[in-house]
Amino acid sequence: MGKHDPSQKEKIADDLPSVLLLRQPFVFKVYERQFSEKFRFLKPWESSLPLHQFLSTHAASVQAAFFSAGRPITTDILQNLPELRFIMTSSAGLDHIDLNECKRRGIKVANAGSIFxxxxxxxxxxxxxxxxxxxxxxxxxxxxxxxxxxxxxxxxxxxxxxxxxxxxxxxxxxxxxxxxxxxxxxxxxxxxxxxxxxxxxxxxxxxxxxxxxxxxxxxxxxxxxxxxxxxxxxxxxxxxxxxxxxxxxxxxxxxxxxxxxxxxxxxxxxxxxxxxxxxxxxxxxxxxxxxxxTPHNAVMTEESMNNLYEIVIGNLEAFFSNKPLIFEVVQDSGEHFGSKFLEIESWFQRCSSAFRYRDLVYDKKQ
Amino acid sequence: MGKHDPSQKEKIADDLPSVLLLRQPFVFKVYERQFSEKFRFLKPWESSLPLHQFLSTHAASVQAAFFSAGRPITTDILQNLPELRFIMTSSAGLDHIDLNECKRRGIKVANAGSIFxxxxxxxxxxxxxxxxxxxxxxxxxxxxxxxxxxxxxxxxxxxxxxxxxxxxxxxxxxxxxxxxxxxxxxxxxxxxxxxxxxxxxxxxxxxxxxxxxxxxxxxxxxxxxxxxxxxxxxxxxxxxxxxxxxxxxxxxxxxxxxxxxxxxxxxxxxxxxxxxxxxxxxxxxxxxxxxxxTPHNAVMTEESMNNLYEIVIGNLEAFFSNKPLIFEVVQDSGEHFGSKFLEIESWFQRCSSAFRYRDLVYDKKQ
Structure with missing residues (x-):
């Protein structure tokens, strides 16, 4: 990236779609610069407002959120975000998200699928x-x-x-x-x-x-x-x-x-x-x-974080452009929620940076 | 094992074939009782004699020795043991044994083969x-x-x-x-x-x-x-x-x-x-x-020690009864010394206690 006029940079960021964070997913710390080129992230921890008030302030503009495991996404939080339509979580596990409440509210949920x-x-x-x-x-x-x-x-x-x-x-x-x-x-x-x-x-x-x-x-x-x-x-x-x-x-x-x-x-x-x-x-x-x-670091490799970055970007881009998500959490006939790998082929076609992941998934050399 | 009259026990031990140790292989520490039921082990570390003199004293009776890795078996040691015809080593590696000198002296060598x-x-x-x-x-x-x-x-x-x-x-x-x-x-x-x-x-x-x-x-x-x-x-x-x-x-x-x-x-x-x-x-x-x-313990499992015990007993018994060894170190056409699995089938037939090892080698269940 070249240098920008700060006012120009601010303007660009304002034009980007907003994504709410609650705290920083680890992958966001690693790839913050790259993430921030594509989306405008709302970071309550940088605000002096209490969380409740922070959410109310941004309620009208938050259609998408990017959460990590560990912090429960409760009905209380969801009530503060009436426009929320998509939750991306950085984990494979979904136990921190009230999936039935999301379903009731028409919020799509996507996780890291099986990349870990x-x-x-x-x-x-x-x-x-x-x-x-x-x-x-x-x-x-x-x-x-x-x-x-x-x-x-x-x-x-x-x-x-x-x-x-x-x-x-x-x-x-x-x-x-x-x-x-x-x-x-x-x-x-x-x-x-x-x-x-x-x-x-x-x-x-x-x-x-x-x-x-x-x-x-x-x-x-x-x-x-x-x-x-x-x-x-x-x-x-x-x-x-x-x-x-x-x-x-x-x-x-x-x-x-x-x-x-x-x-x-x-x-x-x-x-x-x-x-x-x-x-x-x-x-x-x-x-x-x-x-x-070990400190809950089974997924913590540079390679996994790179793959996760690709998936998160891909899913957020898909959401904001009304395209099918790459991974999406769906409910099976037994009412069980699970991740479904929906659109990986079309994602590969539109996302050149996903080749590294494609190699890992499809082209195992031995 | 029942209790023995000590003098009776001594007499039995004297009738058993002699096997020289230089120091205790780890497997010997674990299975000393079982080993000592079948062979009479000469232990220089229990003697007040210097090693050189200990070896001279027993030179005429030592046909077999059981060595571990780490202590080099030099020409000097071999010269003190003119009747030695068989060296069993508890290791897979053979770098501590002067194999050419053994060959020259007609001493057979066997190692742990591939059991580790x-x-x-x-x-x-x-x-x-x-x-x-x-x-x-x-x-x-x-x-x-x-x-x-x-x-x-x-x-x-x-x-x-x-x-x-x-x-x-x-x-x-x-x-x-x-x-x-x-x-x-x-x-x-x-x-x-x-x-x-x-x-x-x-x-x-x-x-x-x-x-x-x-x-x-x-x-x-x-x-x-x-x-x-x-x-x-x-x-x-x-x-x-x-x-x-x-x-x-x-x-x-x-x-x-x-x-x-x-x-x-x-x-x-x-x-x-x-x-x-x-x-x-x-x-x-x-x-x-x-x-x-880790402290050179790649082979150090209870299961391996049990298998090694079976192999050592089997090879020493084979040697003293003039039967083919289970593993033997042989020289290939390129003058390279390597372990050869000579007699495992016949060993299985004559050695009931080897079934555990047989399971591991042949009958992997999945």
Whole structure:
């Protein structure tokens, strides 16, 4: 970009379509300059007005909003935005948005679809290897100079041959299952319903799945039905050799019961990217070598942020030009909301910068 | 096992075939009781005699020895053991044994063959994900309470789409390649010679491989030709975004040059299970988040140790009963020493306890 006369720049920004933010999605921090060339972002945190008043002030001009996970989008907020017709969220998860209220108000919702699935699956595999093979703890052992002092390091456990239960067989769960299958793991799964195209054994009951596995990997959406689904009973069924990996949402596990089971050795370890009350993490777990924790960063790669940027720009442009969205959240016949990849081909045709993503999705070289 | 009269036990031990140890292989520590039921182990560290004298004392009775990696088996040691006819080593690597001298003296050598390959490959993948996605560093970030204080954690890098050069395409390298292929990595390899059954692109020149990759994973044997093969030139060819993972032997990398390249940011990171002068590790690397180090424990799982125990017992029994060995190190037409899986079928027939290993090798359930 060349230099602009500031008044000219202001004028250009005023002509751009308005998009409301509530707080900064991480991708916005990374690509703010590029985003701001195409849209005028309303940033309540830069205003001296309280949020409620800020929203009222801009109510008439806000047709689109760009939200991140973590901040609930309640009826209260939506009531303040009568002209809102489109919510783009930077997450794959939708648990922070009142989807029924959006539907009632005729607000379209789009999420990141499945663009994070590979990175999230990689994190799940990485956390699992880390817990089984004690990688983080061994790294600390070496870096603290304990190898010279203490010699032998405790034995880990082999990944191959382990029975792994995948909870949630969407794009992330399927990706985890395929990867761990290559490691010689024996996969089974639990999901809202049996997936016709998935050949791994299906357990409709989560406790039964846990009883038949040494490892469970949580990849499902957080909904009323899945909140605290992984409780003490499930952990007891998993057993003392059992390992839990969670790359979905913290509240799918009853965290208090998880902490107790870990402290008492009722399960063998955990790899956790998500927590019930982020960024607060149960401090009782801080000293446990068999618990590996990451700060909800399973999707946080440069490559994913670039892909997300493309999707957000593409969807906002589509909305403002009355074209079909790339991803859109739709309700299936069972009243379940899910993301639908609507227009990726036409999006590729109109959006040259999407080629990088296209490569990743379609043209895997091996 | 029931209780024995001590004198009876002594008598039984005296009747057992003698096997020399130099120091305790880790598997011996784990399975000492079981090993000692079948063989009488000579343990110089329990004797007041200097090693040289200990060896002379037992020279006439030592036909078999069980060694671990790390302690060189020199001509000097072999000269003290004129009756030695069989060396079993607990490692897959053979760099600590003077194989030409063994051949000259008619000493058969057997190693752990490929029984560690899966675990070592898993460690390589785990270290790579850890470095790319900052798992160990993120675990520390969370456990130090920094998530609440600092918020966002730095972005990592995606595994899928990365060009990975595998150095050494034996059973470990092939296993790494197959696994990373599932992650969408683009695999190529370097090896002593092109492998006719491997379809990944072959680079005869290591520097050329590095120039065409973002990641190199070292899985080859340490030999004169591979010592310090990964030097500054290779690292410069790999470049500032490059990551090196080493699960083979420390001395394949010029460690001083690696430290300099990491400190200067000439490469992006490293995952290291092995070092030139173990257990000494370059302290300059202790504070680097982009370097993940484990204490040469890539093979250290309970499952591997169990398999190793079976192999060692099986090979020692085969030797003392003049039967073919299970694994034996043989020289190929190119004068290269390699492990050959000679008798696994007949071993399965005569060794019921090997069923667990058989399951792992042959009957992968998925």
């Amino acid at each position: 699935s590979e990175d999230v699956a990689d994190t799940a595999v990485g956390l699992l290897i880390d817990v089984l093979r004690r990688v983080s703890a061994a790294n600390w052992f070496v870096k603290a100079g304990l190898w010279q002092q203490k010699g032998d390091y405790p034995l880990g456990h082999k990944l191959g041959g382990k029975r792994v239960g995948v909870v949630g067989m969407g794009s992330i769960g399927l990706n985890v299952a395929k990867k761990l299958n290559t490691f010689g793991c024996i996969i089974s799964y639990n999901s809202r319903k049996k997936k016709p195209h998935v050949t791994f054994p299906f357990y409709p009951n989560i406790q039964e799945l846990a009883a038949n596995c040494e490892i469970i990997i949580i990849c499902c959406a957080l909904m009323d039905q899945t909140r605290h689904m992984i409780d003490k009973n499930v952990m007891m069924a998993l057993g003392k050799e059992g390992i839990i990996v969670n790359v979905a949402r913290g509240a799918i596990i009853n965290e208090k019961e998880l902490v107790q089971c870990l402290l008492k050795g009722e399960i063998a370890g955990a790899g956790l990217d998500v927590f019930e009350n982020e960024p607060n993490v149960p401090e009782e777990l801080f000293h446990l070598d068999n618990v590996v924790m | 390959s899966e675990d070592v490959a898993d460690t390589a993948v785990g270290l790579l994900i850890d470095v790319l996605r900052r798992v160990s560093a993120a675990n520390w970030f969370v456990k130090a309470g920094l998530w609440q204080q600092k918020g966002d954690y730095p972005l990592g890098h995606k595994l899928g789409g990365k060009r990975v050069g595998v150095v050494g395409m034996g059973s470990i390298g092939l296993n790494v390649a197959k696994k990373l292929n599932t992650f969408g990595c683009i695999i190529s390899y370097n090896s002593r010679k092109k492998k006719p059954h491997v379809t990944f692109p072959f680079y005869p020149n290591i520097q050329e491989l590095a120039a065409n990759c973002e990641i190199i994973i070292i899985c080859c044997a340490l030999m004169d030709q591979t010592r310090h093969m990964i030097d500054k030139n290779v690292m410069m060819a790999l470049g500032k975004e490059g990551i090196i993972v080493n699960v083979a032997r420390g001395a394949i990398i010029n460690e001083k040059e690696l430290v300099q390249c990491l400190l200067k940011g000439e490469i992006a990171g490293a995952g290291l299970d092995v070092f030139e002068n173990e257990p000494n590790v370059p302290e300059e690397l202790f504070h680097l988040d982009n370097v993940v180090m």
